[in-house]
Amino acid sequence: MSVLQAAIYLRVSGRFQAGPDRFGLASQEHDARTYAARLGLQVARVYVDQITGVSSDRVQFQQLLQDAPAYSAVILGVQDRLARDVPLSYAMLGALQDAGLKVYSAGEGALDLEDDSSALGFGIRAVIADQERRRITKRMYGGMLAKVRSGRPARTINAFGWRDGQVDPEQAQWVRWIFERLESTGLTNVAYELAERGVLSPTGLPQWRRAQLVKMVHNPLYIGRYEFGRKGERVSTPVEAIVSEEQARRTQAMLRTRRKEQGRPGAKTAVLQLQGVVRCGECGRVVTTTPVRVRADGRQVAYYFCRATLRAEGATCDHRTYYRMDLLHDVAREGLQQLLSSPTLIQGAVEDLTLPEQQQRRVQADLERLDAQWERWKGALRIGAITPEELATERRRIDQARAALLVTPERPVIDVQAWRDRVGHAVASLPLNEALRAAGITVLVHTGGRVTFRIRA
Ligand SMILES: [Zn+2]
Numbered sequence: 001m002s003v004l005q006a007a008i009y010l011r012v013s014g015r016f017q018a019g020p021d022r023f024g025l026a027s028q029e030h031d032a033r034t035y036a037a038r039l040g041l042q043v044a045r046v047y048v049d050q051i052t053g054v055s056s057d058r059v060q061f062q063q064l065l066q067d068a069p070a071y072s073a074v075i076l077g078v079q080d081r082l083a084r085d086v087p088l089s090y091a092m093l094g095a096l097q098d099a100g101l102k103v104y105s106a107g108e109g110a111l112d113l114e115d116d117s118s119a120l121g122f123g124i125r126a127v128i129a130d131q132e133r134r135r136i137t138k139r140m141y142g143g144m145l146a147k148v149r150s151g152r153p154a155r156t157i158n159a160f161g162w163r164d165g166q167v168d169p170e171q172a173q174w175v176r177w178i179f180e181r182l183e184s185t186g187l188t189n190v191a192y193e194l195a196e197r198g199v200l201s202p203t204g205l206p207q208w209r210r211a212q213l214v215k216m217v218h219n220p221l222y223i224g225r226y227e228f229g230r231k232g233e234r235v236s237t238p239v240e241a242i243v244s245e246e247q248a249r250r251t252q253a254m255l256r257t258r259r260k261e262q263g264r265p266g267a268k269t270a271v272l273q274l275q276g277v278v279r280c281g282e283c284g285r286v287v288t289t290t291p292v293r294v295r296a297d298g299r300q301v302a303y304y305f306c307r308a309t310l311r312a313e314g315a316t317c318d319h320r321t322y323y324r325m326d327l328l329h330d331v332a333r334e335g336l337q338q339l340l341s342s343p344t345l346i347q348g349a350v351e352d353l354t355l356p357e358q359q360q361r362r363v364q365a366d367l368e369r370l371d372a373q374w375e376r377w378k379g380a381l382r383i384g385a386i387t388p389e390e391l392a393t394e395r396r397r398i399d400q401a402r403a404a405l406l407v408t409p410e411r412p413v414i415d416v417q418a419w420r421d422r423v424g425h426a427v428a429s430l431p432l433n434e435a436l437r438a439a440g441i442t443v444l445v446h447t448g449g450r451v452t453f454r455i456r457a
Helices: 025-039 059-070 086-098 116-149 169-184 187-196 210-217 245-261 325-340 343-349 356-382 388-406 416-429 432-439
Strands: 005-013 042-051 073-076 102-105 109-111 225-228 235-238 278-280 287-289 303-306 441-445 451-455
Touching: 005 025, 005 059, 025 042, 025 073, 042 059, 059 086, 086 102, 086 116, 109 116, 116 225, 116 235, 169 187, 169 210, 169 245, 187 210, 187 432, 210 245, 278 287, 303 325, 325 343, 325 416, 325 432, 325 441, 325 451, 343 416, 343 451, 356 388, 416 432, 432 441
Parallel strands: 005 042, 005 073, 073 102, 278 441
Antiparallel strands: 102 109, 225 235, 287 303, 441 451
16 A cells, blocks of 8 residues: 655745744644644655745745656645745646645645635635735835834845945945946946956856946945935935945946947947957956047047056066057957858867856855755754755755866867857847957957957857
């Protein structure tokens, strides 16, 4: 005689929880297990998702759907934990049923969207749960407004430049650098320079987006004003400033001016077609330009040169030639045409060129993520949500993932035809530097003005 296997699916909240947790993990699991025993079901595994917000991640829910063939039924803790908004509740219940599982709730019994009265009950409870969520949100919101009025931030400030509610000296320095730099250089370049210097973005990634910089420049937090609340009821309180109001005003004005000029013939961005995508073929550092000057005959003149030749940058490179803008553009365009016409050249340009350090950083981040996962699983074991056997399974999975990360990658092979189509399209529809950036192509200028390309696969 085989016993029917069931899974338990629980959701525990991260936020919105103060004091004893009425729907806490332990009590939910207890109820679900008791219910399973009553139905004669054997619980094979407990899946737990942490709710971080309404649009919380549902990693374990996805896992459960994948594992569904192994079970005949799933038992939920309390229904309002399935999801706290109505459409999502239906979607999740529907997905479980589509996966062939019978769905029970420890509190409400069988849930079946095919059965009218059960579906109705489910709907009503979902609506009630949703109302409850909105009520809690509203109460929290009111509390936060009051907090700001009394001179404290509603939540711990964790913006870039801050850490755990305190100004972070190192990041704050970068904030000031960004505000100053944007006065003389465009968003694309500054984003590029930050990545170049290994400064991680506000979301912790090696690449910065222009929008992140724009947002930063307009965030009153940096001039020492913490704001909170919806439109019409905004409240603010002073906090430590990272940049002066003067500086912020200047940078904002510059962004406005540049936005107006963008795309207009003669605008800097239109003229410097290779800005941000050229590197020195000798030392690998960024190739930058002299300011664009307009001559009496209306011609615009600028020169590209390796930044590492500057004394301010340590003068570490001997590649001191200044290349006239229009000539370098011609050589680069011609070279690009040649590249696009030859599969051999294309494959040859694909190097193991994800910058080693950047790659290392990515691997490091992945390893840390695995460590964090492992800590969560150990936590799950401590509170009895999983068995030691399940913990061992996770250990094996994590070990495998670690091993895969530590393998040295081989030089990638790309689909030349697809790549060529993509690049051809980008070159035809975007300014040259944006097209090259989108295609992952770096232009290398070698001594004597020879140009080669490097492709990020
Ligand atoms: Zn150089």
